[in-house]
Amino acid sequence: MQLLCWVLLTLLGAIGFNLYDSFWTADATAKLVTDRTLLASARVIAEAVRVDEGGNVQVDVPPAALEMFDTGFGDRVSYQVITAWGSLVSGVPDLPLPAIHRAGEDRAFHGADVRVMILDHPVVGLPDNGAISVAVAVTHNSQYAMRRQLWLSDFSKQFVLLFVASLVTILGLQRGLAPALRLRDAVRQRGRNRLDPLPPEMVQSELQPLVHALNDYMERVQSQMAAQRRFVSNAAHQLRTPLALISTQASVAAREDDAARRDEALFALRASTKQISRLASQLLTLSRDEPGSRRPRSDAADLCKAAREILEAHAEEALRRNIDVGLEADGPVIVEGDGTMLREMLVNLIDNAIRYTSPNGRVTVAVGQADGNAVVTVEDNGPGIPRGEREQVFERFYRVMGTEAEGSGLGLAIVREVVEGAGGSVVLDGAKGGGLIVTVRLPLA
Ligand SMILES: Nc1ncnc2c1ncn2[C@@H]1O[C@H](COP(=O)(O)OP(=O)(O)OP(=O)(O)O)[C@@H](O)[C@H]1O
Ligand SMILES: [Mg+2]
Numbered sequence: 001m002q003l004l005c006w007v008l009l010t011l012l013g014a015i016g017f018n019l020y021d022s023f024w025t026a027d028a029t030a031k032l033v034t035d036r037t038l039l040a041s042a043r044v045i046a047e048a049v050r051v052d053e054g055g056n057v058q059v060d061v062p063p064a065a066l067e068m069f070d071t072g073f074g075d076r077v078s079y080q081v082i083t084a085w086g087s088l089v090s091g092v093p094d095l096p097l098p099a100i101h102r103a104g105e106d107r108a109f110h111g112a113d114v115r116v117m118i119l120d121h122p123v124v125g126l127p128d129n130g131a132i133s134v135a136v137a138v139t140h141n142s143q144y145a146m147r148r149q150l151w152l153s154d155f156s157k158q159f160v161l162l163f164v165a166s167l168v169t170i171l172g173l174q175r176g177l178a179p180a181l182r183l184r185d186a187v188r189q190r191g192r193n194r195l196d197p198l199p200p201e202m203v204q205s206e207l208q209p210l211v212h213a214l215n216d217y218m219e220r221v222q223s224q225m226a227a228q229r230r231f232v233s234n235a236a237h238q239l240r241t242p243l244a245l246i247s248t249q250a251s252v253a254a255r256e257d258d259a260a261r262r263d264e265a266l267f268a269l270r271a272s273t274k275q276i277s278r279l280a281s282q283l284l285t286l287s288r289d290e291p292g293s294r295r296p297r298s299d300a301a302d303l304c305k306a307a308r309e310i311l312e313a314h315a316e317e318a319l320r321r322n323i324d325v326g327l328e329a330d331g332p333v334i335v336e337g338d339g340t341m342l343r344e345m346l347v348n349l350i351d352n353a354i355r356y357t358s359p360n361g362r363v364t365v366a367v368g369q370a371d372g373n374a375v376v377t378v379e380d381n382g383p384g385i386p387r388g389e390r391e392q393v394f395e396r397f398y399r400v401m402g403t404e405a406e407g408s409g410l411g412l413a414i415v416r417e418v419v420e421g422a423g424g425s426v427v428l429d430g431a432k433g434g435g436l437i438v439t440v441r442l443p444l445a
Helices: 002-047 063-067 141-188 205-255 259-288 303-313 315-320 339-356 411-421
Strands: 049-051 057-059 077-083 088-091 105-109 112-122 131-139 299-302 324-329 334-337 362-370 373-380 425-430 436-443
Touching: 002 049, 002 063, 002 077, 002 112, 002 131, 002 141, 057 088, 063 077, 141 205, 205 259, 259 339, 259 411, 299 303, 299 339, 303 315, 303 324, 303 339, 303 362, 303 373, 315 324, 334 339, 334 436, 339 362, 339 373, 339 411, 339 436, 411 425, 411 436
Parallel strands: 324 362
Antiparallel strands: 049 057, 077 088, 077 131, 105 112, 112 131, 299 334, 362 373, 373 436, 425 436
16 A cells, blocks of 8 residues: 555646646747737738838738737737838837747736737838838737647646556556465464475465565474474483472382381482483573573683682592592683583583593693693593484483483483584593593684
8 A cells, every 4th residue: 555655646746737838838839820920910910011102101910910819718909010111000009018929928917917929011102111110919818728729638648547557556466465465474373383395386486485485484484493392302301200200209208117228218219309400400401501591691700710610529439439520720720601501511411420530530621721721621531422412412312321320311402502603612532441421612712
């Protein structure tokens, strides 16, 4: 509708200008015709001027000279014939005379507007080859009528043009927009979960790229939704196992009369609870890292301090399994990013190293700087990860077959998402004496 309004407005503007222009063209034409008639009339009168034997100038105005103005519009004609020395031969004495000869001019005469023209004409028999002047004036009725007629015919032509143009525009727009409207309705009427592609041939070829773009977008949304569904069902599955365990352990503890066995059950219950709360916090970390979640806080984090604190927190576990844990660091290594998330990333790496290394093993964490990057390596002498699986272990819920230690397969997924979110990279490699070495690079603050 807006487009139609604009098109019509432009057309109206063009036609308005055209009408203004054609009015003045019609006016000029009507003037020209009147002037020609005035000149012809003056010439006929001048030709009728005679000088008699007595030297008197006389004129017998032929009726045709005045009748040529009789076009049925009731115009009044006046004329004047005077000699070069100014004596009136015939006609009205007070006719207003134009300044330029042979050119029509608009003047007022006896309360009416007239067009007047003067013509000099030599007359045989006058002393010194003298001339006489003939002036003819006519009222404007016929001239205006002609102007009106010329203009009106133009007006009607323009009107027809406008009508046809609007009709064609409306029809064209309707035909052109109909497929776009169909596309709009098709998109609107879709159910919330319908994401199958729209047929591109439902619109004309110019709009087909739009449909392709829409289809691509829906495909991306669809795969995103499928990934979300998979994630939720995996998460629910992972939560169910420890929850069932907790429930059993609780019933066992409640039934047990023997204090020592009850303590044992309660101890196991506490371990299961820890496991489930770790899983919950991992899920939370992942959801915070999802696109569209709140923007991560951007502050400065000291990786060295974080690593030390995390190793201290894991000291008890390492001691229990007699794992030799070491930290190599020179001083603070500050990176920019969400401190909580970066810490979570280190927790997962150190947790893996201690968890998957067999008793009496060794875990070394090194924090340093190289080429303007912060570099963290976590090395262990455990079983390592086969080369073919080093990419897959970053997927959510992926675990290497045969891994005995508990876990849900989210740790490395968190590591990768946090590191990439902070603009860094993470690489898995085989350590020298067997085992795994994880290298994380992050831009320094
Ligand atoms: N340091 C390591 N040495 C040997 N294998 C490892 C090591 N780190 C990870 N893996 C293998 O990669 C898999 C994925 O690790 P990830 O940290 O993502 O999950 P998880 O440790 O199984 O569970 P979660 O960390 O979520 O509790 C592990 O199941 C394990 O098989
Ligand atoms: Mg892990």
